[in-house]
Every structure is written in C-alpha cells, then in structure tokens.
Amino acid sequence: MPRGTPRPVTGDVSAARPVLDGDELGRAISRIAHEILERTHGGTDTVLLGIPTRGVALATRLADRMSTFEGVRPPTGSLDVTLHRDDLHLRGLRALQVTDLPVDGVDGKVVVLVDDVLFSGRTIRAALDALLDTGRPRAVQLAVLVDRGHREVPIRADYVGKNIPTSLRETVHVLLREYDDRDGVLLGPASGVDAPA
Amino acid sequence: MSAWVFRGARVCGGPPTDLAFADGRVVAEAPVGAQVYDADGLIALPGLVDLHTHLREPGREDAETVETGTRAAALGGFTAVHAMANTDPVADTAGVVEQVWRLGQVAGHCDVHPVGAVTVGLGGQQLAELGAMADSAARVRVFSDDGHCVDDAVLMRRALEYVRAFDGVIAQHAQEPRLTEDAQMNEGVISAQLGLVGWPAAAEEAVIARDCLLAGHVGSRLHICHVSTVGSVDILRWAKARGIRVTAEVTPHHLLLTDELATSYDPVFKVNPPLRTAADVTALRDALADGTIDAVATDHAPHALEDKETEWAAAAFGMVGLETALSVVVAAMVDTGRLDWAGVADRMSLRPARIGRLSGQGRPLEPGAPAHVVLVDPAARRVVDPAAMASRSRNTPYAGRQLPAAVVATFLSGRPTVLDGKLT
Amino acid sequence: MNRHLLSAGDLSRDDALLIVHTAEELARISDRPIKKLPTLRGRTVVNLFFEDSTRTRLSFEVAAKRLSADVINFSTKGSSVSKGESLKDTALTLEAMGADAVVVRHSASGAPHRLAGWISGAIVNAGDGTHEHPTQALLDAFTMRRRLGRLEGLRVAIVGDILHSRVARSNVLLLDTLGAEVSVVAPPTLMPVGVGSWPCTVSFDLDAVLPKCDVVMMLRVQRERMAGAYFPSAREYSRRYGLDAPRMATLPDTAIVMHPGPMNRGMEIAAEVADSVRSTIVEQVANGVAVRMAVLYLLLGGDSS
Numbered sequence: 001m002p003r004g005t006p007r008p009v010t011g012d013v014s015a016a017r018p019v020l021d022g023d024e025l026g027r028a029i030s031r032i033a034h035e036i037l038e039r040t041h042g043g044t045d046t047v048l049l050g051i052p053t054r055g056v057a058l059a060t061r062l063a064d065r066m067s068t069f070e071g072v073r074p075p076t077g078s079l080d081v082t083l084h085r086d087d088l089h090l091r092g093l094r095a096l097q098v099t100d101l102p103v104d105g106v107d108g109k110v111v112v113l114v115d116d117v118l119f120s121g122r123t124i125r126a127a128l129d130a131l132l133d134t135g136r137p138r139a140v141q142l143a144v145l146v147d148r149g150h151r152e153v154p155i156r157a158d159y160v161g162k163n164i165p166t167s168l169r170e171t172v173h174v175l176l177r178e179y180d181d182r183d184g185v186l187l188g189p190a191s192g193v194d195a196p197a
Numbered sequence: 198m199s200a201w202v203f204r205g206a207r208v209c210g211g212p213p214t215d216l217a218f219a220d221g222r223v224v225a226e227a228p229v230g231a232q233v234y235d236a237d238g239l240i241a242l243p244g245l246v247d248l249h250t251h252l253r254e255p256g257r258e259d260a261e262t263v264e265t266g267t268r269a270a271a272l273g274g275f276t277a278v279h280a281m282a283n284t285d286p287v288a289d290t291a292g293v294v295e296q297v298w299r300l301g302q303v304a305g306h307c308d309v310h311p312v313g314a315v316t317v318g319l320g321g322q323q324l325a326e327l328g329a330m331a332d333s334a335a336r337v338r339v340f341s342d343d344g345h346c347v348d349d350a351v352l353m354r355r356a357l358e359y360v361r362a363f364d365g366v367i368a369q370h371a372q373e374p375r376l377t378e379d380a381q382m383n384e385g386v387i388s389a390q391l392g393l394v395g396w397p398a399a400a401e402e403a404v405i406a407r408d409c410l411l412a413g414h415v416g417s418r419l420h421i422c423h424v425s426t427v428g429s430v431d432i433l434r435w436a437k438a439r440g441i442r443v444t445a446e447v448t449p450h451h452l453l454l455t456d457e458l459a460t461s462y463d464p465v466f467k468v469n470p471p472l473r474t475a476a477d478v479t480a481l482r483d484a485l486a487d488g489t490i491d492a493v494a495t496d497h498a499p500h501a502l503e504d505k506e507t508e509w510a511a512a513a514f515g516m517v518g519l520e521t522a523l524s525v526v527v528a529a530m531v532d533t534g535r536l537d538w539a540g541v542a543d544r545m546s547l548r549p550a551r552i553g554r555l556s557g558q559g560r561p562l563e564p565g566a567p568a569h570v571v572l573v574d575p576a577a578r579r580v581v582d583p584a585a586m587a588s589r590s591r592n593t594p595y596a597g598r599q600l601p602a603a604v605v606a607t608f609l610s611g612r613p614t615v616l617d618g619k620l621t
Numbered sequence: 622m623n624r625h626l627l628s629a630g631d632l633s634r635d636d637a638l639l640i641v642h643t644a645e646e647l648a649r650i651s652d653r654p655i656k657k658l659p660t661l662r663g664r665t666v667v668n669l670f671f672e673d674s675t676r677t678r679l680s681f682e683v684a685a686k687r688l689s690a691d692v693i694n695f696s697t698k699g700s701s702v703s704k705g706e707s708l709k710d711t712a713l714t715l716e717a718m719g720a721d722a723v724v725v726r727h728s729a730s731g732a733p734h735r736l737a738g739w740i741s742g743a744i745v746n747a748g749d750g751t752h753e754h755p756t757q758a759l760l761d762a763f764t765m766r767r768r769l770g771r772l773e774g775l776r777v778a779i780v781g782d783i784l785h786s787r788v789a790r791s792n793v794l795l796l797d798t799l800g801a802e803v804s805v806v807a808p809p810t811l812m813p814v815g816v817g818s819w820p821c822t823v824s825f826d827l828d829a830v831l832p833k834c835d836v837v838m839m840l841r842v843q844r845e846r847m848a849g850a851y852f853p854s855a856r857e858y859s860r861r862y863g864l865d866a867p868r869m870a871t872l873p874d875t876a877i878v879m880h881p882g883p884m885n886r887g888m889e890i891a892a893e894v895a896d897s898v899r900s901t902i903v904e905q906v907a908n909g910v911a912v913r914m915a916v917l918y919l920l921l922g923g924d925s926s
Contacts, residue, residue, distance in 0.1 A: 080646070083660040083688075083918070093622070093923030095639065096646040133655040389815030392730040392752030392790060397814070462731030463738075506709050508729035510750070 013173055016188025019164055025145070025183045028161030029058070032143050033065035035159050039141070040110050046074045047106055047137075051081060051115045051127055052097035057178040058145060059114040075102035079113070079134075084126035101134060111137040112159075116174040118144040121155035146185055148172050199611050202227035203572065206236035208562050210538030216241050218568035221611040225564045236572055239605055242542045244276025244307075244569030245523065246549040246558050248339065248368070248446055249422060249494035251515070252278070252309070254300060255293070256285025261499035261589045263300035263309060266519070269497070269588040270307045271614040273519040274571035274604040277308040277550070277558045278497075282319070283344040289314035289325035291333035298335035306614050307607075310553060313337040315356050315367060319345050324356060331363040338554040341368035343422055344469075346404055348374050353408060357417035364554060366444075368420040369408050371429070372470065376400035381510055383456040383471040391459060393509060396471050398426040405429050409436035409443050420552055421445040423496050425470040427480040434489045444552050446494035447481050449518055449525035454478075454594060464505050464512030465594050468498070478529075485544060486535035492549040495522045499590030517588050521581060523573065524600035531575075532601060538575075568611035577603035587620065622919050625737050625744040629755040629791040634798050637762070643915035644763050644908070651687070651911055661690035664921050667720040669711070669736075670696040670747075671727045676882065676906070677747050677757075681724045684913035690921070693718070708732060712739035722921055725749070743920040751785045757881050758791035760912040762799060764901050765836055767908070768877050773800035778830045779821075780806040780862060781840030781889055784813045784851075788881045789840060793821050806830050808862065810851040811842075827862055831871045838879040839864050839890045855888055865891040869899065877901050 020028065040046045043066050050059030056078040067073035080097040088094070113127050124142060131140065143159035148166040164187065166172060173186040200219035207213055216236070217227035247270065253261035263280070270278050280297050282288035288297060294311035301309020313330035317323045319342045330337040340360060347353045347369060356367050377400045382388050384395020405421055409432060412419035424430065424445045436443045450468060455475050458466040466472060484490040498515025505512050518525075526545065530536040536544065542561075550559025560566040580599050583591040607615040614621055622636050632640070650656060666685040670678050678694065685692045695715075708727075712735075715723055722743040725733045730750030737744045748754040766772050777796055783789045783805045796803045797820035804822040805812070816823055824830050831837065842862075844855055852858045859865075864878065872878075878890075878899045886892045895902060 083650075083658045085660075088660065088922050089663075089924055091924055093919060096643050096918075099646065099649065129659065133658070134653060384814050386815035386818040389813035389818070390790070392750050392787060394751075395814060462734040503707060506707065508708055508727065508732040508735055510729040510731075511708075 012188060013186060016171070016173055016186035018184055019187045020162055020185035022183035025161070025185060028145060029061050030065055032159045032161060033062050033069060036062065036112060036143065037066055037070055039158070042070055043072050043074045045108070045138070046110045046112060047102055048074055048076045048112050048114055049079045049101070049131070050076065051113060051123065052078050054116040054174055054176055054179065055114045057176050058116060062114060062143065075104065077101045079127055079130055081123055081126040081130045084130045086122060086126065099130075106131065106135040106137045108136070108138050110139045110141065112141045112143050114143045116145050117172050118142070118147045118157050119150055120152040122153060124155050125153050145174060146172055200228045200231035201234060201608070201611065202231045203234050203236035203239070203241060206239055206241040206572065207538075208241045209542050210240055213237070216562060216570070218570070218611050221568050223562055223564050223566045223568055234606070238574065238576065240538050240573040240575055241562060242274070242538065242571050242573060243546040243559055243562055243566070244571055244607065244609065245274045245545045246553065246555065247275050247278040247495050247497070247519065247522075248420075248492055248549045248553055249343070249448075250278040250280055250497045250519065251283070251499065252280045252297070253499060254284065255296065257501070259589070260501045263297065264304045265587060265589040266497070266499070267301060267304045267306035267309060268620055269517070269519040269586065271607050271609070271620060272587050272604060273521070274523050274573065274607050275307050275519060276569035276571070276607065276609045277310060277555055278519075279339055279553055280309050280311045281343050282312045282314040282341060287314050287318050288312065289317050289319070291326065291329040294330050294335040294337050295333050306620070307609055308555075308558065310339070310555065311335045311337055312343070312368065313340045315340045315342045315347050316352065321345060321348055321352065324352065324359065327356070327360055327365065328363065331365060338363070338365050339368050339420070339552075340365055341370065341422065343368065343370045346370050346372040346374060350407060350411070354411050354415060357412055357419060358415045361417055366418040366420045366552065368422050369404065370422050371401045371404035371408070373400040373403050380471075382459050382467070383473045385456065385474060387456045387459055391462070393459065398428055398473070398477075401426055401470055402428040402432055406432050409433070409441050412443055413439060413441040417442065419443045423448050423451065423470055423494070424481065424490055425451050425473050426477050430480045430484040430489055433484070437489065444491040444548075445489070446492045446549070447485055447490045448496045449493060449522045449529070450516060450594060451481055452478060452485070452493075452529035453525050458594070459509075462509050464507065464509050465516065465592050465596070467509060467512050467514055468516050469514035482529055482533065482535055485530060486540070491544070492552060493522065493526055493545050494549065495519050499588050500592050501590065505592050516592050516594050517586070517590055520586055520588065521593060521595050521600060523604060524579070524602050525595070527575070527602040528600055568608055570608040571604055572606040574603050574605050575601075577601070579603055624920070625733070626755055626916055626920065627733050627737060627744060627746045628753050629758045629795040629798075632755070632795065632798060637759070637795060637798055640759055640912065640915050640919060641763050641766060643919060644759075644911040647914045647918070648908070648911035656687050657689060658687060659689050660918060661685070661688040661921055664690045664721040665693065665719060666690045666722045666724065666917065667693045667695055667715055667718070669715065669723050669725045670694070671725075671732070672748070674726055674748065677726060680906070680909040681747060681913050683910050685917055687910070688914055688917055690917065693720070708735060709739055712736050715742075716740050722917060745916060745920065748787055750787070752787055753791045754787040755791045755795070756909070756913055756916060757788050758795040759916070760905060760909045761792055761838065761879060761881070762795055763912050764879065764905050764908050765877070767904070768901060769835060769875070772796070775801040775836060776834045777801050777836040777838060778804050778806055778834040779838045779840065780827060780864070782811045782842045782846065783807045783816065783840070784811045785846075786840050792838065793819050797821065804830055804834075806862070808852055808858070811846070828868070828871070831868060832873065834872065835876050836879060837864065837872065837876065838881075840881065841883060841885055842889045844885070844888070859888055863889050863891065864894050866893050869894050869897065872899070879905060881905070
C-alpha cells in the first residue's frame with residue numbers, strides 16, 4: 001500500500017445531505033486559522049500536526065491561511081495514531097499511515113492536533129499518547145472541522161469549524177479536494193454498526 | 198447350516214449365475230436347504246490374499262493385534278494374510294511364528310500365515326533358522342526382513358539359495374541403507390520444497406537390480422516387496438524377460454497417491470517406500486496391468502496415534518490398508534480400464550497365493566475349490582471414516598475421501614466372516 | 622494476510638509489500654528515544670524455541686516487547702521426542718495458556734505447520750529444519766530495498782549450502798514474488814534434487830555470476846558437511862565458493878554483500894568482505910526487529926476474525 005492512502009469515506013455519500021458547502025468549509029478554515037494565530041500569539045513556536053488522512057490536508061490548509069494572514073507559516077506534519085489505538089482488537093487490521101514530524105521536533109512547541117471529525121474522542125486520546133512518545137510539547141491544542149458530539153472520554157476541541165448535532169445512526173462525510181472531487185461536509189445514514197471513532 | 202447359494206452373483210465379473218457351496222467347497226448345484234443370498238448386481242471373487250500385512254502382535258498390541266488386524270482383513274475381503282516378521286520379539290524362530298499362526302487360528306477371521314525373518318532379529322548379520330520355521334506348524338514359505346533391507350550381498354545370496362530346499366521365497370525390502378539415511382520422503386521437487394531428506398528412487402532400484410542378478414545366478418525365487426518407481430518396473434520387466442524367477446508386489450497407496458500429499462506435513466502420508474510422483478503411479482498401474490508386477494499387497498502398517506501426531510521427521514512410517522485395498526485397486530485399475538474383475542482376482546488372490554505357496558487359497562471359484570469368497574458391490578461409493586475402521590489404528594491416508602466399490606460379504610471355508618458389510 | 626506465517630511462498634505480492642511498508646514506518650519509530658508502543662497490550666506472544674538461536678529469539682523478543690505484548694520464552698534443546706513430551710503436548714499447553722501468537726523455531730521441517738493445526742493462535746515460523754525462515758527473507762528484502770531503493774528487477778545471487786538452507790528457500794520464493802531475478806550458486810552436491818523447479822536460475826560457477834549481480838547473499842556452510850562428503854575440504858570450498866576481496870572486486874560498484882549470520886569467517890566469507898562498506902550484515906540484524914514488529918502487528922493487530 002502506498003504511503004498515506006486515504007481510507008475511503010464509509011457510508012453512502014449519495015444518500016447524504018450537505019451541511020457545509022465548499023465556501024462555508026473554506027470560511028470555517030479561515031476562522032480557525034485566525035483563532036489559532038490569536039491564541040498562539042501569531043503562531044510562533046507552533047506546529048500543526050494532522051491526523052491521517054484528512055487531518056493532514058486540513059493542517060496544510062490551515063498553515064497556508066496563517067501564512068497568508070500573518071506571513072508566517074508554521075511547520076506542519078502528520079501523526080499516525082494507529083499503533084496507539086485502543087480498539088485494534090475490535091476491528092479489522094488497519095494499515096499504518098505516515099508519521100512525519102517537522103525536523104525540529106515538538107519539544108517546547110505548541111502543538112495543534114488537526115482532525116476532520118471529533119466524535120468519541122478516542123482517536124485524540126491515542127494521538128496524545130503517540131505525540132508524547134515523540135517528545136515533550138509546551139502545550140497541546142486541538143482543532144477539528146466538525147464536532148459531532150457523543151464523547152466517550154473527557155476531551156474537547158480548542159477550535160471547531162462547525163458543531164453538528166448527530167444521532168449515532170448517522171455518518172459525517174468530510175470531503176476535501178485533496179482526496180475527493182470537491183470540498184464539503186455531508187450528513188447521511190450510517191453504513192453499518194461502526195462504533196464511534 | 199454350511200451350504201449357501203449366491204443368487205445372481207457375477208463370478209469375476211462374468212454373467213449373473215448362482216454360485217453355490219457346501220461343506221466348505223464350491224459345488225455345481227446348490228444342495229436342498231442351502232441358505233439363499235441375493236447377490237444381484239454383486240461381483241464374486243475368490244477370497245483376497247495379502248502378501249504383506251503388519252499385525253504388530255506380539256509387541257505392539259496397542260497398535261494392532263492378530264484379532265483386530267484379521268477383523269480388518271475380513272472386512273476388506275481377505276481370507277488370508279501374511280503377517281510380517283518385524284514384531285517384538287521378531288518372528289525369527291519356530292516358536293514365534295507358531296504363536297502368531299495359532300493366534301490367527303483362534304481369531305478365525307482369516308488365515309494368518311506368518312512371514313519368517315531372514316536374519317536373526319532383523320539384524321542383517323546372521324541367517325535365522327529358516328528351515329525350522331518352514332518345518333513348524335506355521336509352515337512358513339515367505340521370508341522377509343521387511344522394514345530393513347537384506348543389504349549384505351553375500352547374506353542375500355545365501356538366503357536365496359537356502360530356501361530352495363523347501364520352495365521358500367525371499368521377499369526383499371529393497372532400500373539401499375546409505376543412500377536413505379534419515380530419508381523422509383521421495384527425493385524430488387517436493388522434498389526440495391519441503392526441506393525433507395530425500396529417499397531417491399535409485400536406492401530401491403539398485404537393490405532390485407542386484408537381487409535380480411543374484412536370483413538369476415543361483416536360480417532361486419525372489420519376491421520384491423512394495424515396488425514404487427518407474428525404474429524398478431523397468432528392471433523387473435528386463436529380469437522377467439531374461440527368465441529370472443522374480444515376482445513383485447505393489448501397494449494400493451502407491452497406485453493412487455503421490456508425494457504432493459506431503460506438502461501438508463501430515464505424517465499420515467509418511468510411508469516407506471515413500472509416495473512417489475504421478476509418473477511412477479502411472480508406471481506402476483501399467484506394470485500391474487501387464488503382469489510385470491504380479492500382485493497387490495497392502496503393507497497394512499498400523500501405528501498408534503502418538504506415533505503419527507508428531508512432526509513429520511519424528512513420525513513412524515506406514516499406513517493402514519486392509520479395509521480400503523480393494524476399493525483403491527478399483528479406483529486405480531478398474532475405473533481406469535486397466536484391469537477387469539478377473540484381473541483383480543488374479544492380482545489380489547490367485548497370484549499372491551501362488552507366490553506364498555498357499556495351496557488352499559486363491560483358487561478359481563470352480564466346483565471343488567475351497568469356499569473362500571468375497572462379494573463386492575461394484576456400484577457402491579463410500580467416504581472413508583477412520584473412526585469406523587476395525588483396525589485398532591486410524592492412520593489411513595484416505596480419510597474423508599470417496600472410494601468406489603464395497604465388500605458386502607466375505608466367506609472363509611464356506612463360513613461368513615463378513616455379511617452385509619458387517620463382521621459376523 | 623493469512624492467519625499464520627509458515628512459508629514465504631504463502632505471501633502474495635501485496636502481503637509482502639504491506640509487511641515491508643509497515644516495517645518502514647516501524648523502523649522510523651525505532652530511531653526515536655521512546656521506542657515502545659502500546660499496540661499489542663494484553664496480547665501474549667510465546668517464543669517457542671526447540672533449537673538454540675539466541676539472535677532470532679532476541680529479535681522476536683525485542684519486537685514483541687516494543688509493541689507491549691507479554692512475552693513468554695519457552696526454550697527446550699533437542700527434539701521434543703527425546704524430551705519425552707510430544708510437540709502436541711507442548712501445543713496443548715500453549716493453547717491452555719491462551720497464546721495469541723507462537724513464534725516457533727524447530728529442527729524438524731514442517732513443525733510449525735503441525736502446530737498450526739493444534740493451536741488457535743497465529744503461528745510464526747522462525748525457522749524449521751531445512752525448510753524455511755520467512756522472517757529472515759522479509760528482513761533481507763527490506764534491507765535490499767533500503768540500500769538499493771527497489772526490489773523489482775534486482776539481480777540477487779544466493780551462494781552456499783542451498784540444500785540445507787531454510788534461508789535460501791524462503792528468499793528464493795519471496796524475492797521471486799517481489800520481482801527480483803534470483804540465482805542460486807553452489808557445488809552440485811549442495812543443490813537439492815528438484816531445484817530445477819524453483820523460480821530461479823542455477824549455477825555452479827560463482828565467478829561467472831558475480832559481475833552480474835546487485836546483491837550477493839552468502840550462506841553459512843557448516844564444516845560438518847565435509848563428513849557427508851558434500852565437498853572435499855574447507856579450503857577447496859572456500860577457494861571455489863568463498864567470497865574474498867578479489868572476488869568482491871568483480872561485483873558491480875553498487876552491489877551489496879549480505880549474510881544471514883552466524884558467519885564462518887574465512888570459510889564462505891573473508892573477514893575484509895564481512896567488514897567492508899558493501900556489507901549489510903549489521904543492518905540486517907537491526908532491520909530484523911522492524912520486520913518482526915511488522916509481522917506481529919499485521920498478524921495480531923486486527924480482530925481475530
């Protein structure tokens with residue numbers, strides 16, 4: 001398997017209805033970029049780490065916006081959490097994704113973890129473990145495009161593109177041009193009995 | 198009641214007829230009051246004779262006894278078996294062969310003819326008292342160190358010569374020992390893949406060639422056990438053409454199975470000589486059909502479970518075969534058009550009896566012949582179930598395999614040992 | 622992936638590449654200060670070694686521990702038969718302990734296949750008799766790919782005791798699957814009957830092969846083979862099939878020299894070759910951990926269905 005191949009969107013996209021169109025998605029990213037600049041005092045000593053696969057593209061877009069707004073582009077990278085997941089024995093095998101940290105590492109930095117959807121919080125729990133095995137950041141923050149609720153661990157996001165109340169029988173599809181034919185967020189029926197991820 | 202009539206039986210595959218016998222002999226007409234057995238569609242053959250059976254008693258009664266082994270033989274359609282000498286103690290004295298012979302008499306499921314060891318303790322060093330065994334109550338005529346090759350050329354020559362005095366025969370287990378040290382399976386493509394030590398065909402062929410030359414030189418009878426290779430067949434054909442008095446047997450498993458089965462590493466397929474290639478199987482079938490190979494012999498080799506439930510190299514050689522022999526021969530020879538039923542009778546009864554010098558066995562089913570008869574249903578199909586076998590051991594390579602034909606009844610001297618497929 | 626890793630021949634091209642790619646990600650983790658991962662927490666890996674091999678056992682042990690599996694080492698010298706306890710009894714004991722994976726090294730070819738029939742956990746063949754050693758082949762392929770950047774079309778010569786070598790069998794099968802062009806080189810006595818059916822070319826002439834290879838893999842040749850008359854003397858073997866400095870000089874400039882260890886310096890490989898910059902012998906050991914982590918992760922990382 002080539003490095004960084006995205007997992008396909010699960011569930012039936014054709015049966016889903018849009019909750020964010022491409023423009024709205026772009027504005028949400030811009031707003032988060034502003035908020036990060038504000039909270040990190042201009043993004044100095046800040047690192048954006050995306051969680052594969054769509055979190056990596058989002059982290060890159062955020063860094064690009066921050067660069068446009070302030071002229072400073074924070075380093076970005078990717079952090080695969082597969083080996084730290086607590087549900088490996090409950091699911092089929094997952095191929096490893098890329099972990100690619102900036103050359104200066106994360107020691108003493110403000111690390112902003114970036115993911116597409118915040119759901120149970122377990123992925124972020126695994127990401128914190130994975131991150132702390134690589135070094136000791138000064139602070140860790142979390143940015144997500146969509147928060148759909150249903151937390152199973154005490155984790156909250158510092159930056160949220162859009163809160164979308166959902167039922168457990170629904171699936172959130174985040175589409176990004178890097179991987180999909182367009183930008184947008186869709187809400188549709190769940191594909192099966194997937195537990196929150 | 199000792200008179201029976203098989204109504205509609207096809208004797209050796211001939212037209213349906215009434216086959217009758219009374220007082221242990223075949224008769225031309227059924228006497229009044231004979232029991233009638235509906236044999237419509239069944240084939241009647243003279244009782245089968247096995248030249249090569251391991252009954253394991255004395256010594257390994259956990260694997261087989263004369264009682265359980267002869268029950269298996271009767272179910273397989275046999276009325277006589279030759280019990281191999283590699284027991285513990287070895288059947289190398291008149292005392293041991295008489296013990297085995299008596300156990301067979303007591304069991305009563307088929308005639309048991311002990312094979313005497315050629316050398317003391319199968320040690321390959323000193324001739325056993327062959328004459329004493331021949332003169333004993335067991336009247337031994339076949340001598341073999343089976344399991345071991347009589348490797349010493351001088352000893353082999355002497356044995357061949359010596360048994361002429363009582364019309365005996367040496368049955369050679371042809372295996373050059375140095376070429377087969379630690380050998381595990383046929384040497385070839387599969388052994389190379391599996392990393393198992395190879396047993397080259399040349400190790401069998403070299404001994405057969407030597408012994409044929411020796412037998413020709415001294416004018417003795419020689420019998421070759423479990424021939425397994427193309428090359429062996431070629432040598433036998435050459436020797437017979439030269440008038441050398443050599444006979445040979447092939448096992449059912451060498452007529453059907455190949456070394457590819459070893460890829461499972463399941464030692465149920467581990468046997469000596471080893472399963473060979475498809476080309477060998479074809480040559481053996483052809484040789485049995487044209488008479489180059491005289492007889493089918495089972496080499497029934499029961500082993501206790503713990504001797505097979507191991508890694509391949511640690512497992513014992515051998516497979517049970519009495520209860521499946523006829524079906525395998527049908528699959529390999531009859532269904533492929535190589536032998537008709539008369540041919541089956543010849544290779545599994547007449548010729549082996551002649552090689553073993555058993556005057557009361559292997560006789561055509563004509564008036565006056567002993568009433569050793571097996572009735573076979575040629576249309577039956579059965580899936581081999583090891584758990585259902587009469588043998589004390591379960592090491593059949595055919596488990597789960599569907600085989601053609603089934604033994605319906607076996608009669609020993611006019612008395613049923615198997616009726617309706619079950620022991621009486 | 623199959624449930625077990627018994628033979629390199631059981632791996633499809635996709636399976637083999639998945640293992641190599643996974644090992645690459647895991648190798649990066651082995652470069653950082655904190656090497657331990659929680660991935661296989663609560664899983665039990667048994668190292669069942671019926672044959673001495675400290676190197677292979679340690680490699681698997683480190684791999685399993687880096688993934689946080691519980692590791693039980695079960696070593697017993699000699700064959701199970703001579704110990705009185707059968708392989709099956711050992712299998713039933715491990716089954717009762719609830720082993721999720723059993724890494725087995727055994728002197729009998731096919732012993733891992735037998736265990737796979739008796740144990741519900743995953744079986745990893747860590748070398749069985751003269752049959753196979755699939756993780757060695759995987760780490761060799763991984764090492765070639767790291768050094769030379771590719772496997773497809775790579776010309777690999779495997780030199781030495783092909784007849785008795787489990788490393789050779791696994792490498793021929795795996796490298797063929799991965800698109801390399803393999804030749805085996807040995808005196809005819811150390812070539813199995815039936816080698817003609819293997820997916821490789823066969824040569825008895827090392828000097829003819831060397832200028833045309835990207836990788837030369839030297840196999841250990843045991844001096845005891847002389848007793849079996851496989852070759853007349855260690856000196857003659859070394860002269861005809863040993864890799865010394867003048868022979869190494871005939872290799873293409875980029876070619877690498879591999880050896881699965883343990884080496885017989887002065888027999889199949891000269892000391893200056895073993896210690897040269899072309900030699901990957903130390904790397905192979907390090908890469909072994911990453912590859913075995915990948916195998917354990919891929920066999921145990923998902924649900925058991």
